[in-house]
Amino acid sequence: MWECLDFFAVLPGNNSGLDMSVAIPRGAKHALKMSMGYFDKYLIGVYDLKRDAFVADTIVDDCRLWLKIDYGNFYASKSFFDSKKGRRIIWGWSKEADCRSDDVATGWAGIHTIPRTIWLDSDGKQLLQWPVDEIESLRTNEINHQGLEFNKGDLFEINGVDNFQADVEIDFELTSIDDADPFDPSWLLDAEKHCCEAGASVHGGIGPFGLVILASNNMEEHTTVHFRVYKSLQKYMILIRSD
Numbered sequence: 001m002w003e004c005l006d007f008f009a010v011l012p013g014n015n016s017g018l019d020m021s022v023a024i025p026r027g028a029k030h031a032l033k034m035s036m037g038y039f040d041k042y043l044i045g046v047y048d049l050k051r052d053a054f055v056a057d058t059i060v061d062d063c064r065l066w067l068k069i070d071y072g073n074f075y076a077s078k079s080f081f082d083s084k085k086g087r088r089i090i091w092g093w094s095k096e097a098d099c100r101s102d103d104v105a106t107g108w109a110g111i112h113t114i115p116r117t118i119w120l121d122s123d124g125k126q127l128l129q130w131p132v133d134e135i136e137s138l139r140t141n142e143i144n145h146q147g148l149e150f151n152k153g154d155l156f157e158i159n160g161v162d163n164f165q166a167d168v169e170i171d172f173e174l175t176s177i178d179d180a181d182p183f184d185p186s187w188l189l190d191a192e193k194h195c196c197e198a199g200a201s202v203h204g205g206i207g208p209f210g211l212v213i214l215a216s217n218n219m220e221e222h223t224t225v226h227f228r229v230y231k232s233l234q235k236y237m238i239l240i241r242s243d
Contacts, residue, residue: 006034010029010120012124013122024047031127035076039070039075040070041066043056069129070113076093090116090118095110096110114132116132172209174229180229181206182232183231191239195243198241200226200243207228208224208228210226224243226242
């Protein structure tokens with residue numbers, strides 16, 4: 001079942017939004033977004049005004065292979081055009097994963113995600129997004145570390161983060177990715193299943209590496225956000241997951 005449809009125009013390589021109430025410039029494409037099967041997915045194509053029809057650039061019969069707005073807990077999103085700053089902003093719903101009785105007891109069952117600016121990449125094939133600029137005003141008490149070197153199994157504790165909200169920017173530089181494990185194309189059909197099999201405790205050719213967050217002092221409770229590098233036929237693939 002398709003839910004919460006959204007349809008908007010985008011210009012390849014231009015992070016400015018387009019106002020759907022006025023004439024759309026030449027060269028623009030359209031994005032058709034739908035919520036289905038726990039994810040928000042989309043197709044890129046063109047809108048035929050004479051036929052009042054959307055024609056996708058790429059026809060993929062298996063909807064499991066359609067592109068996703070977000071690979072995490074993100075659903076029922078809607079976008080709007082911000083005429084003041086000339087951008088398109090998208091909101092989504094992040095549902096609490098507890099059972100219904102717990103939702104009733106706590107009095108809430110989810111939150112709206114941070115608003116994001118959304119646009120089309122220069123190749124005209126994939127939507128890109130970034131938190132709105134206003135988020136910068138919420139940043140305080142910066143903690144900065146540079147030039148850290150890690151070996152297999154190393155942990156570095158970041159002190160000074162004493163709450164449950166942190167905006168983290170991190171760059172990893174790997175000495176080599178030649179040992180990356182081969183990528184199995186079948187994982188694209190059920191990425192969630194592969195993520196369950198490739199947890200933080202399962203070592204691979206390159207990875208896992210990343211962050212340990214919300215950790216207790218004895219590490220009995222913690223959440224990992226980690227990455228793996230895989231080698232496909234013509235390029236490298238990156239897997240990001242949390243557990």
